Amino acid sequence: MPEGPEIRRAADRIGKALVGKVVLDGHWPFPSLNQADELILGHEVLSVTSRAKAMLIRFSSGWTMYSHNQLYGRWTVHLKTTDHNSRRSLRAEFMTDKHAVRLWSATDIQLVPTAEENGIPFLQRLGPDVLDPAITSTKLQAHLREKKIYRKKGATLMLDQRCFAGLGNYLRSEILHAAGIHPDDRPCDLDDESLDRWATAIKEITQRAYLEKGVTVPKEVALSSKARGEPRRMWRHAVFCRNDRPCLTCGDLVLRKRYAGRRLDYCPSCQPARRDRS
Numbered sequence: 598m599p600e601g602p603e604i605r606r607a608a609d610r611i612g613k614a615l616v617g618k619v620v621l622d623g624h625w626p627f628p629s630l631n632q633a634d635e636l637i638l639g640h641e642v643l644s645v646t647s648r649a650k651a652m653l654i655r656f657s658s659g660w661t662m663y664s665h666n667q668l669y670g671r672w673t674v675h676l677k678t679t680d681h682n683s684r685r686s687l688r689a690e691f692m693t694d695k696h697a698v699r700l701w702s703a704t705d706i707q708l709v710p711t712a713e714e715n716g717i718p719f720l721q722r723l724g725p726d727v728l729d730p731a732i733t734s735t736k737l738q739a740h741l742r743e744k745k746i747y748r749k750k751g752a753t754l755m756l757d758q759r760c761f762a763g764l765g766n767y768l769r770s771e772i773l774h775a776a777g778i779h780p781d782d783r784p785c786d787l788d789d790e791s792l793d794r795w796a797t798a799i800k801e802i803t804q805r806a807y808l809e810k811g812v813t814v815p816k817e818v819a820l821s822s823k824a825r826g827e828p829r830r831m832w833r834h835a836v837f838c839r840n841d842r843p844c845l846t847c848g849d850l851v852l853r854k855r856y857a858g859r860r861l862d863y864c865p866s867c868q869p870a871r872r873d874r875s
Contacts, residue, residue, distance in 0.1 A: 601763020602807035612645035614696035622692035649762030670703030738796035752780035770837040
């Protein structure tokens, strides 16, 4: 499933094609979009943004199209003269004077009045959106101290969208490693310094993944790993998909654990469990 950085980059790409443009034509076969001809066709696109893993496209009609890619959804942007060929199911198509923007395979799509966006159930449940410029590492540290998450394991709360919106599997492994947090540690187990590292890593690693197209390590680290012939799924990360290989920080073996069936990679030396620390 695409994580927050991937959806934010998709929003940037779609925004370049749509914002300030009038939707001249389109096709909206998804059942929840049966009002699209009235609410989208002939209207200007005012903005395209993301909130965590959700996309919001706002129109001059005063309505917004909300969508969540979930596991299989995908956005494409082409020149309108470009032939497209996909085996995916078309959900929505926006045609401007120059571009064709299409959403494929998603199953969570709604049209809502823009003023009522925050009432969408998925958005109502979200915790702070880590990529929101207003959400600082200081605010994230305070959030780690809140009672509703204070006793949750790191491996759990890093995937809970009610705790931190926009994070997913690869970011979970990378954030915990960068902060030196064992996946079984809870905020209540940690001192102020550890919580500060954790909050800083949440913000910085997610922001880097957004700016560097999913790469979570510094550029020089990525280039060194790439020069060794590692595939992209490995060289772009510090620990995720690097299980059974030496940790880039200390040389110890990166291990893999599974929580609720989902993989988490970590270094036992860089991320000792709280009970193992002297």
